[in-house]
Structures are given as C-alpha cells and as structure tokens.
Amino acid sequence: MPEISKLPDVTISDCAAAVGAFFAGAFTQLDGWRQVLSEGETTVRPAELDARVEALVRPALTGASPLFVGAGFIAAPGYVRGRDIHFAWWLGPQAGNPLLGSSSAATRLDLATRAYTDYVHDFRTLEWYQVPQSTNQTHVTGPYVDRLCTCEYIFTLTMPVRIGEGTPMLGVVGADISVRHLESIVLPLFLAADRPLALVTAVDRVVVSTDPTLQVGQLASQTGDSVACSGLPFRVLVGPDRPPRF
Amino acid sequence: MEAHNRPGAREAIFAQLIDAGRTEQVTARLTDAIILGVLAPDERLPSESDLARRFGVALITVREGLAGLRDAGLVETRRGRGGGSFVMKADAPHSTLVQARLHGLAQVDLSDMAVHFATIVEGCAQRAALHASEPDSDRLDLWLRGADFATVAGARTNAGGFYLELAVLSQSARLVRDLIRLQAEFGPLLLLGMTDARARRSLLASSQAIAGAVRANDAAAARQFATEQVRSLAEWLLNAKARVERGGAWDA
Numbered sequence: 134m135p136e137i138s139k140l141p142d143v144t145i146s147d148c149a150a151a152v153g154a155f156f157a158g159a160f161t162q163l164d165g166w167r168q169v170l171s172e173g174e175t176t177v178r179p180a181e182l183d184a185r186v187e188a189l190v191r192p193a194l195t196g197a198s199p200l201f202v203g204a205g206f207i208a209a210p211g212y213v214r215g216r217d218i219h220f221a222w223w224l225g226p227q228a229g230n231p232l233l234g235s236s237s238a239a240t241r242l243d244l245a246t247r248a249y250t251d252y253v254h255d256f257r258t259l260e261w262y263q264v265p266q267s268t269n270q271t272h273v274t275g276p277y278v279d280r281l282c283t284c285e286y287i288f289t290l291t292m293p294v295r296i297g298e299g300t301p302m303l304g305v306v307g308a309d310i311s312v313r314h315l316e317s318i319v320l321p322l323f324l325a326a327d328r329p330l331a332l333v334t335a336v337d338r339v340v341v342s343t344d345p346t347l348q349v350g351q352l353a354s355q356t357g358d359s360v361a362c363s364g365l366p367f368r369v370l371v372g373p374d375r376p377p378r379f
Numbered sequence: 380m381e382a383h384n385r386p387g388a389r390e391a392i393f394a395q396l397i398d399a400g401r402t403e404q405v406t407a408r409l410t411d412a413i414i415l416g417v418l419a420p421d422e423r424l425p426s427e428s429d430l431a432r433r434f435g436v437a438l439i440t441v442r443e444g445l446a447g448l449r450d451a452g453l454v455e456t457r458r459g460r461g462g463g464s465f466v467m468k469a470d471a472p473h474s475t476l477v478q479a480r481l482h483g484l485a486q487v488d489l490s491d492m493a494v495h496f497a498t499i500v501e502g503c504a505q506r507a508a509l510h511a512s513e514p515d516s517d518r519l520d521l522w523l524r525g526a527d528f529a530t531v532a533g534a535r536t537n538a539g540g541f542y543l544e545l546a547v548l549s550q551s552a553r554l555v556r557d558l559i560r561l562q563a564e565f566g567p568l569l570l571l572g573m574t575d576a577r578a579r580r581s582l583l584a585s586s587q588a589i590a591g592a593v594r595a596n597d598a599a600a601a602r603q604f605a606t607e608q609v610r611s612l613a614e615w616l617l618n619a620k621a622r623v624e625r626g627g628a629w630d631a
Contacts, residue, residue, distance in 0.1 A: 231559045234432040243429075278547045278555045286552045336512035338550075350550030351510055 143325040149360040149369040151319050152332055152341075156290070156365055159200060159310060160271055162193060163292045166306045170206060170294050175303075176214050182206070186221040187241075193308070194225035194239040198317075201225065202283050203242070204308040206294070207262060212303045218256065220244055222307075230284055242282060265293040265305050273365060276312050276340055276350075286312045286350075312349065316341050329372035332362075344372030401436045405444030408434075408563065413453045413466055414473035414480065415567035416535055424454065424464040451476075474628065477571070481623045484568075489620060492565045493613035497606060499557055500542055504589055504605035506549035508598040515548055516594040523590050528583040534573040539566050541586050545605075548593065572615030574630055581611060 166189045190204040205222030213219040222242040227233050233240075256262050264272040275288040291307040319341055323330050329344035337353045347353050347370075359368040412418040424430065424445075431441045445464055448454045453473075454464045511519070522544055527533030539562050546558040572578040585608040592601035619629040 229435075231556045231563075232433070234435050236432065276550075278550065278552050280543055280547050280555050280559075284552055284556050284559070286550070336514065338510075338512065352512060 142327075143322055145326060145328070145330060145358070145360050145369050145371055148319065148323050148326060148330055148332075149362045151322050152315075152367060152369065153363040153365060155315060155318050156273065156362075159290055159308065160292065160364075162200070163271070163290060163306050163308060166190070166206075167292050167294050170303070170306060171296055173296070175296065175301075176212060179213050179216055179219060182208070182213060182219070183221050187223060190223050190308075191239050194223055198314075199225050200310065200314065201308040202285060202287060202311050202314075204306075205242070206304055206306050207256065208304040209266075209302050210257075211301075218244075218254075219304075224282055227283070232284060233282070261289045261291045261307060262305055265291045266302055269293055269295075269302075273367075276334070276338070279309065283309065283311075288312070288315070312340060331370045331372055333359075333368060333370055335366035340367070342372075347372060401434075401440050402443040402447070405430075405434055405436065405441060406447040409444065409448055410451065410453060410476070411480070411567045413448070414476040415571060416532060417539075417567045417570075418466050419532065420466050420468040422466045424466070426463060474630070477629055478623050480568070481620045481629055484620070486617065486620060489568075489616060490613070493569065493609060493616070496561050496565055496569060497609035497613070499554065499561055500545070500609055501602050501605045503542065503545040503549045503554050503558065504593070505598045505602040506551060506554070507545045508593045508596055508601035510550050511548050511593045511596065516590070519544055519548065519590050519593060523586060528579050528586075531574050531579075534579040534582065535567075535570045538570050538573065538582055538586075541589075545589070545593075569609075569612050569616060571619055571629070572612055575615065578611070578615055582608065585611070 166186075169189060170185065186206045190201075193199060193201050193204055203222060203224045205220065207222070208216070208219040210217050220242060223239045224233070224242055225239055227236050227240075229235055257266075261272065261274040264270075264274075271290065271292045273288055273290055276286050277289075279285055279287050279289075287309045289307055289309050291305040293305055294303045295301070296303065319332070320343075323332075323341060323343045326343070329342075329347075331342040331344050331347040331353055332340045333353050334340060339347050339349050339351050339353050342349060353370055355370065355373065357373065358371040361368045409418070409424070418424070425433065427438060427441050427445070430445075431438045434441065445454065445456070448464075449456065453467055455467050456462070456464050507515075507519075523541065526537035526540065528537055542558060542562065543555070546555045549555075573582070585604055588604045589601050589608070592598075592604060622631055623629050
C-alpha cells in the first residue's frame with residue numbers, strides 16, 4: 134500500500150474506481166467458482182456438490198487476511214437430488230461470535246438448528262437469491278448486520294450459476310465481505326483526496342467515509358457532487374467543506 | 380489543576396471475564412429455554428461438542444449441565460443414529476419449575492434485567508428509525524405481517540425475532556451481538572407473559588407502532604414505544620413474581 138503522503142493528487146474518480154476494482158476482483162473469484170460449478174449435469178448428489186464447493190471456497194476463507202468471511206453455493210430447488218433446500222456454505226474463523234462461539238478453522242454452516250429454519254424456508258424471496266435469479270446478473274446486497282452467522286457488518290455478493298444460456302439456474306455462488314475489509318483497502322486513498330468523501334450505496338447508506346459528520350451506517354442526505362463506482366450501484370459523494378465542530 | 384485518571388474504565392479492563400459456576404449457567408440457560416417454552420418438546424439440542432463451542436465452555440461442563448437437565452426430567456438422551464439430547468414432552472406445563480424460578484430470582488434483579496434489556500431495545504428502535512431506508516421499512520412490515528403473535532409459541536419466538544430485526548436495522552453489529560446475548564440470558568423470562576392472550580395482542584400492537592415510527596424515521600417515537608413495550612413485559616413478569624410470593628400460581 135502506498136504511503137498516503139506520497140500519493141499524487143487523488144481525485145474522487147480515483148476513489149470510485151478503487152471501490153469498483155475491489156468488487157470486480159471479488160467477482161472475478163466468484164466467476165471462477167461459477168465456471169467450475171456450471172460444468173456438470175442438471176442434478177447432483179449432495180455429497181458430491183459439497184465436496185466441490187468446499188474445495189473451491191475453503192482457501193478463500195483462511196490465511197492472513199482473507200477476503201471473505203463466508204462463501205459457498207446455494208442450490209436452486211430441484212438441482213440437488215432429494216433436497217428442496219441445500220446450502221453448501223462455509224464460514225471463516227470466528228472469534229467470540231455470540232451464536233457460534235470461536236473457531237480457528239473454516240466451518241460449515243449448520244442449518245439444522247431451528248433458528249435458521251424459518252429463514253431458509255423463504256430463501257427464494259431474499260434479495261441475495263432473488264435478484265441474481267430474476268436479472269441473471271451479479272448482485273451486491275448490503276451492507277447489513279448478519280444476524281444469522283457472522284454477527285458482522287457485511288456485504289453479500291452473489292452470482293447466478295447456469296449450465297448454459299437460457300437454462301434454469303442451478304443456484305447462486307456467493308461470498309460475504311466485511312465492511313472492515315473494504316475499508317482497509319480503500320480508506321487510504323479516500324484520505325489522500327483533498328475533500329471529505331463518503332462511499333454510499335443505492336439507498337445512500339454510508340459505508341466508508343472521511344467526513345466525520347457522515348458516519349458509517351447512516352443515510353446521507355446531501356446532494357453534492359458524486360461519481361458512480363463502475364459495475365456497482367454505489368457512488369462516492371463529495372462532502373461539504375465545513376469547519377470542524379471541535 | 381492537574382487532571383487525574385480516576386478508577387473506573389481502567390479497572391474494568393481487568394474485571395473477571397466469566398463468573399464461576401459454568402455448569403450451573405449451562406443448566407440454567409437451557410432450563411429457562413425449556414420451561415418457558417422457547418425450546419419445544421421433542422426438539423433436538425445441538426450436539427455436546429457444538430454446545431461446548433457455542434457456550435465457550437469445556438465438553439465436560441456441557442455434559443455435567445445436561446446431566447442436571449436429565450435429572451430434572453427436562454431432556455432425555457437417545458442413543459444411536461439420529462440420537463442426541465431431546466426436550467422431553469411435559470405432561471403438564473412446567474408450572475412448578477417456573478414457580479421455583481420466579482421465587483429464586485430477587486425482585487431487584489428482575490427489575491434490573493428489564494432495565495438493561497429496555498436500554499438496548501430502546502437504542503435499537505431509535506437507531507433503526509434514524510437509519511432505515513424505505514426498502515428496510517418494507518421488509519420490517521412484511522416480517523411483522525408474516526409473524527404469528529396469536530399462539531403462545533409464536534408470540535415467544537416472534538417477539539424476540541422482532542427485537543433482532545430492529546437491532547439489524549440499527550446497522551450496529553455490537554447492538555446485534557449485545558441483544559443476542561441479553562435475549563439468551565433474559566428473553567425467555569421476560570416473555571413469560573406471552574401465555575396471556577391480552578399481552579400478546581398488546582405486544583403485537585406496540586410492535587406495529589414501533590414499525591410505523593421506523594417507517595416515519597421518527598426516532599423519538601420509536602424509542603418511546605419500545606420503552607413502553609418492554610415496561611409492560613416487565614410489569615407482567617413482576618406481577619407473576621408477586622403472585623408466586625403470595626403463595627399463588629404465577630399464571631393465575
């Protein structure tokens with residue numbers, strides 16, 4: 134990472150481009166998984182699918198600074214033999230998670246406990262599944278606090294998997310990215326710009342900000358200049374030049 | 380004048396992490412969930428190793444805790460394939476056990492738990508109203524419309540679920556984590572009143588009022604409705620406690 138003081142003049146477009154590049158990189162990884170999982174038959178045995186998914190995602194969840202906090206494949210009804218609902222989803226190491234305790238290795242998400250039953254029952258209506266299914270496009274959900282697994286503030290990236298164009302969707306590949314991770318990548322650049330900036334989502338929710346009056350999680354209401362992040366429904370807002378309150 | 384660092388925040392860093400009596404804590408947590416109806420008859424508990432990981436205790440502690448539940452006739456252990464620890468079917472509601480639980484807790488502790496819980500829920504409701512987008516409000520309304528508050532079991536599950544939805548809308552991972560921990564400790568007791576049909580109707584109505592305030596981005600109203608809602612739950616609980624102490628039945 135370059136030292137902030139040595140960065141040349143950083144523009145708002147550079148910041149928007151860095152956010153776009155970060156997500157594009159994550160989607161490139163998902164696309165690799167998608168290609169592997171799209172090769173095969175129109176149905177699959179559960180154990181075979183699980184082994185394939187685990188081999189793909191496990192390396193992305195561990196290591197020094199893993200990009201993803203969770204990743205896997207959610208099958209469409211009919212794809213996995215004998216299963217209406219099938220989640221092949223792994224979580225990275227957890228520390229003091231109030232739901233899952235602590236673990237030093239990646240672990241499979243266990244849907245057997247009752248708390249998950251209602252949630253997964255309606256998974257076809259949930260944004261991270263429903264949008265890629267209906268648009269056949271990649272989708273970013275969030276950020277939101279994941280109350281079922283990680284209890285962290287995350288994005289969920291999903292991508293539809295099909296054998297060929299026009300064929301029914303087999304399911305979605307997906308990965309969860311913590312807001313903290315995105316911040317660690319793009320904040321240095323945001324700080325090097327000469328104006329306060331805020332990255333906001335399609336609903337104007339602040340995700341990363343160098344304007345302390347626009348805090349992460351709140352909805353930004355100002356209508357200043359902004360630059361869209363390519364390939365994403367996000368944009369970088371220019372905050373007003375105002376004197377510090379303190 | 381020279382500023383002094385007063386004791387307080389510094390000393391809290393070194394405070395004891397976890398109370399003694401972990402086995403008792405495991406037993407108490409699961410007993411509450413069973414006798415107060417959050418865990419249903421015939422429901423299978425997570426495996427012993429899974430429980431140990433989630434509670435953050437040793438396997439032996441979980442085994443001792445489960446042994447306590449077996450002795451109390453609350454769970455049974457089935458061997459073999461599909462085995463594990465299952466919640467026992469009770470012939471009658473666990474009235475005697477609820478009675479004993481209410482008698483065993485001091486009024487001052489029940490009130491204090493309610494204060495703690497209310498403070499977190501109020502914060503969640505206020506922040507949710509501040510931060511909810513229109514799609515968020517749509518999802519909250521949809522959630523509430525689909526939630527059963529007519530039955531006792533439904534109201535218990537969904538009252539807790541609604542608080543969690545509010546915490547999620549606060550956008551704060553810490554509030555979500557705190558709420559999960561508090562609900563684990565205190566949720567079943569606080570929702571004791573859900574056996575009462577009038578209390579269930581009132582809880583649904585005030586939940587709808589909170590959701591309305593969230594949609595209107597009216598943080599003060601959302602907070603006020605949450606205060607009143609937790610206050611009614613606490614009043615129900617304290618009334619039940621008083622009935623028990625007078626020698627009556629908690630749900631009379």
